[in-house]
Amino acid sequence: MVSKKDIIEILRQGENSGVEFKTADVKASSIAKEIVGFANTGGGVVLVGVNDSAKIIGIENISNAEEWIANICRENVIPAISCTIEIVYFQDKNILFVKVPKGKDKPYQTNKFRFLIRIGSTNRIATQQELLRLFQESGAFHYDITAVTKTKIKDLNFYKLDSYFSKYNIDFINDTEKENLLVNTDILSENQQVTIGGLLLFGINPQKYLHNAYISFAHFKGTEISDELIDKKNIYGTIDYQVDSGLAVIKNNIKTPSVIKGLKREDTKYLYPDKVFRELLLNAVVHRNYSIHGSRIRIFMFEDRIEFISPGKLPNTVNIEKIKYGVSFARNPVILKFMENLRYIDLLGRGIPMVINEVKKINKKVVFKEIGEEFKVILYL
Numbered sequence: 001m002v003s004k005k006d007i008i009e010i011l012r013q014g015e016n017s018g019v020e021f022k023t024a025d026v027k028a029s030s031i032a033k034e035i036v037g038f039a040n041t042g043g044g045v046v047l048v049g050v051n052d053s054a055k056i057i058g059i060e061n062i063s064n065a066e067e068w069i070a071n072i073c074r075e076n077v078i079p080a081i082s083c084t085i086e087i088v089y090f091q092d093k094n095i096l097f098v099k100v101p102k103g104k105d106k107p108y109q110t111n112k113f114r115f116l117i118r119i120g121s122t123n124r125i126a127t128q129q130e131l132l133r134l135f136q137e138s139g140a141f142h143y144d145i146t147a148v149t150k151t152k153i154k155d156l157n158f159y160k161l162d163s164y165f166s167k168y169n170i171d172f173i174n175d176t177e178k179e180n181l182l183v184n185t186d187i188l189s190e191n192q193q194v195t196i197g198g199l200l201l202f203g204i205n206p207q208k209y210l211h212n213a214y215i216s217f218a219h220f221k222g223t224e225i226s227d228e229l230i231d232k233k234n235i236y237g238t239i240d241y242q243v244d245s246g247l248a249v250i251k252n253n254i255k256t257p258s259v260i261k262g263l264k265r266e267d268t269k270y271l272y273p274d275k276v277f278r279e280l281l282l283n284a285v286v287h288r289n290y291s292i293h294g295s296r297i298r299i300f301m302f303e304d305r306i307e308f309i310s311p312g313k314l315p316n317t318v319n320i321e322k323i324k325y326g327v328s329f330a331r332n333p334v335i336l337k338f339m340e341n342l343r344y345i346d347l348l349g350r351g352i353p354m355v356i357n358e359v360k361k362i363n364k365k366v367v368f369k370e371i372g373e374e375f376k377v378i379l380y381l
Contacts, residue, residue, distance in 0.1 A: 002097045007090050010045060011054045015121040018042065021050040024059040029110070031069065031098075032076035037116040037123035039081055039103035040134055042313075042370075044118065049095035058093030065096050076111045104317045107134035132291055136331060137315040143291045144197035144332040147189035148209045153179065155194050156187070157204050160238075164202070164342070186334045196290055197334030200239045201342075207236050212296040215242050215284070219253045219301040227302075239285040239335070240342055246281045246299065247274060253301055254381075272379070276358050277306075279351040280377055284310040286339055287331055292373060308377040313370050320368045323352050355379075 010019055020034045026048065038044035048069075049059040059065055066085045074080045084099035107126065109115045115131055116123040126134065136143055161182075165171070170181065182188040187198030199206045206213055215235040221228040231253055235245045254271060284297045289312025300307040314320070316329045330336050339345050359366045359379070367378040 147193035
């Protein structure tokens with residue numbers, strides 16, 4: 001139940017990416033646009049009975065207001081969505097509090113067939129690329145099975161493929177059987193082009209076609225990105241190679257204070273085990289949104305922390321609190337399947353809880369953030 005304190009805070013914030021004000025004479029179509037925009041983005045709140053200046057105007061006829069909003073959610077929004085609707089008595093007036101969840105059946109549209117997203121304090125029609133991401137978030141479409149233009153079967157590393165399939169006692173007998181196997185495992189598309197997942201796992205040179213599918217590492221002397229640069233590397237290749245190389249780069253850049261005791265040198269400062277860095281690298285390469293062009297995974301190492309930044313917000317109804325308990329969503333199921341088969345991950349959701357547990361052991365902290373179209377993990381050293 002929403003409190004008066006919550007209402008005061010919402011009014012203080014004003015209209016923004018998660019808040020919209022509407023007066024009582026608003027049309028159903030206008031309410032539907034706000035609900036669609038919020039549902040397609042990160043959710044939000046609509047206060048009905050408040051003007052654009054955050055002044056309480058109130059609603060005179062409140063008797064059927066809740067039913068009116070519920071009908072809009074069912075009839076003016078496609079697919080229908082369930083919102084939390086409450087009547088709140090505030091400053092001697094009735095207002096309507098409508099909480100719109102982050103949608104799990106994206107993309108949503110109005111009954112006028114308009115796909116909208118929330119940008120700042122306004123809604124706008126989603127671009128083709130944004131629609132693609134919305135379909136990905138719902139699980140209705142997986143970008144990692146998309147064919148990569150101009151690729152051919154010769155772009156695959158058959159030594160690695162032979163090694164992978166031999167573990168399942170599968171041999172390539174002839175070219176036809178080879179192609180059928182690669183198509184049926186989503187490494188090749190039906191038109192004989194390599195898929196994004198296939199290229200990232202078994203490509204000879206994935207970055208020839210996927211220019212930003214690599215890890216950029218930078219080590220700074222101080223605590224700011226403007227400080228002196230100690231080391232910088234770009235890590236290319238398949239994503240399993242990127243994880244292994246990324247771990248090696250991180251370990252090479254971390255200084256471990258030590259003292260000599262007797263005939264042995266002993267560390268004087270606890271460092272996280274390799275599995276912590278490995279898990280955060282794996283999360284970045286497996287769950288990043290590869291449909292976001294012009295961006296790449298970045299690892300920034302500072303004196304007091306390491307930041308892992310990956311393109312793409314958390315998908316579907318997954319949020320920061322849920323991932324702490326092992327809840328996940330397969331944005332890239334083909335990549336996930338192969339990385340599991342290559343023994344890099346399991347599908348039990350133990351990775352992030354393990355990281356949190358290791359952090360607690362030394363009274364440090366790890367911070368998870370969604371910033372725009374990126375997901376950031378900050379691990380304090």
